[in-house]
Amino acid sequence: MAQPVNLAEKLSLFSELWSQRKIADLNDYEVKLAKLHGEFVWHTHEDTDELFLVISGRLTIQLRDGDVVLAPGELFVVPRGVEHCPKADEETAILLLEPTGTLNTGDAGGARTRPVTTLD
């Protein structure tokens, strides 16, 4: 029997920061959850837009021409090719949506790169 995906329940299943967990597929896109605290790395996705929806906490998406600050219930799409650096001054839970295979660190790569894992 098909079941809905409860975001709060899925968030309760992991605590690792900056590690994306897939909760659903939408065609060739992945719907993912992540917990953030602190600052990530500046990076760009040359080939895709990236959707951020804040579930709890507060997310600052730093852009080279200014910050976008998201409260719960707010979303923002970083356009492809736009350099950005997520930052969260408190622990923040987000939903992410982007094409399957999109690397969390984009063109920057490096030590903060993490594979997407699936939350069952």
Add this chain to the structure above:
Amino acid sequence: MAQPVNLAEKLSLFSELWSQRKIADLNDYEVKLAKLHGEFVWHTHEDTDELFLVISGRLTIQLRDGDVVLAPGELFVVPRGVEHCPKADEETAILLLEPTGTLNTGDAGGARTRPVTTLD
């Protein structure tokens, strides 16, 4: 200056039921809001999955082999080719995500068909 999209604020801008309002683009997908109350029509999207995320209220996605009931903070992806019929016994607000150009009534067409309009 880039601004986040506040879902509650966008929802306050319209009251028409069963009419999708675009709030963001993600590559060739549209992020949309809709308010539902009552029952829609059975239909299928042969070429695409369809994501439903409930913001408020309660959504029943009727499938031929059973219902999926979504509370706020729950999502469900109807796979391509799967016949479904949304139903809401109370006024319900949802976020929808699917490829640009997806018809709300899918293969069924008919009187409930509505174009997507953009909420600015």
